[in-house]
Amino acid sequence: MASTADFVWMDGKVVPWKEATVHVSAETVLRGANVFEGMRAYWNDEEKELYIFKNREHLRRLRQSTRIMRMSVPYSDDELTQAFIDVIRANRFTEGVHFRPVVYFGEGEAYAWKPEEIRTGVFVLAYARPHLASIATGVKSCVSTWRRNSDNATPSRVKAAANYHNSRFATVEAKMNGFGPPIMLNDRGEVAESPGACFMMVRDGRVITPPVTADILESITRQTLIDLYRDELGVEVIERDIDRTELYVADETFFCGSGAEVQPITAVDHYAVGDGKVGPLTKKMQDLYFEIAKGKVAKYRHWLTPVYGNQKPR
Ligand SMILES: Cc1ncc(COP(=O)(O)O)c(C=O)c1O
Structure with a gap:
């Protein structure tokens, strides 16, 4: 069975898993026209905090992929970071998380890239994911x-x-x-x-x-x-x-x-x-x-982005 979660972030908001859908005619479905990141957030049990690992670097690479694909991403880096935080918080994860922001070409002309010719959307899937055995x-x-x-x-x-x-x-x-x-x-x-x-x-x-x-x-x-x-x-x-x-x-x-x-x-x-x-x-x-x-080395805390802050999950 494929992994699921309660919520997905899709095109600007957190939605229940079942409502995160795209039309079968979308370029992302027909020609696989999307780019993505695979990211992890690590759980620190003493601090009851999840830390996104190297968020800035992943966003930079996502921009690199969208640039080469000539995609116009309708969100800033700050908005995307907030989307990651929102979807993880909504799912109330208290263990290691793997998440996948995806920028996709939606409905429009075949091979189109200009915003006036094709919709560019974003979704973020997040799952609880322990280390591989x-x-x-x-x-x-x-x-x-x-x-x-x-x-x-x-x-x-x-x-x-x-x-x-x-x-x-x-x-x-x-x-x-x-x-x-x-x-x-x-x-x-x-x-x-x-x-x-x-x-x-x-x-x-x-x-x-x-x-x-x-x-x-x-x-x-x-x-x-x-x-x-x-x-x-x-x-x-x-x-x-x-x-x-x-x-x-x-x-x-x-x-x-x-x-x-x-x-x-x-x-x-x-x-x-x-x-x-x-x-x-x-x-x-x-x-x-x-x-x-996991945030246990002070020198490298700047590589991490906290998810819960003062809104700790209970
Ligand atoms: C094909 C491929 N190469 C390399 C990597 C490693 O990249 P990163 O360290 O940025 O996750 C990934 C993803 O994890 C991948 O899918």
Whole structure:
């Protein structure tokens, strides 16, 4: 069963789940014409507060996606932030939340983009979502036979729902073959990312991750981890292309993303990664990431946006 919640924010207001609908003739339905963000809010039990992680960065990337798509968003960043807060408050969540603001083309002419020719709407879906169980155990991955969509076709830099058609092929294939999330190569045959997260590996004590020009989403978690490895753990991070066979000799490998968080990969194509257990630099980063996301590290409180403030849920 798909997850549900009591309320959705849609086109300017909070509405009951069942009333959050678009017409079947909308461009978002017929041609997948929408862009979105996948964001998390972390529950801090001592403070009875939910903290949105890196709100500003997600809004910036949403604007980047809408710019490339030539979409006119009818709301300011402050209004969108208030929408996130309103929908989470309405659902009275008191645990980790995953939410998805979506900017979509509604009813109008095929391939239209001008506001006078097509309606541009926004909705925000929010769900209670605990950590994936696999962040403790790790996942067994494989190299997909499907290539990541390329910048000159359907750019990964645009976080468009339609890109996840490519993700679907790769995910279904990997599942059918008994694997967790796969690693996708780009058109040039270098490592890109997974269907829904970025990729990092450790070799000889250094963290290596593909550059933002490798047909990947410009991931917020990826940049967060690069900064934290350098600034807090004193680990060198190198952004460069990764060959397929490097996956088979890496000491540690993991996925990172708002949804995936820091997800260890313990095997690739049946080669054990390191000793086949969650690696030490992966584990250290998981612990640090969650401490920061839950508001327990004063230095990084500015990465967080509180949801409840003085309106705490009872
Ligand atoms: C295809 C893809 N790559 C990478 C990521 C990671 O991006 P972020 O860290 O901004 O969530 C995501 C989403 O989580 C994604 O869907």
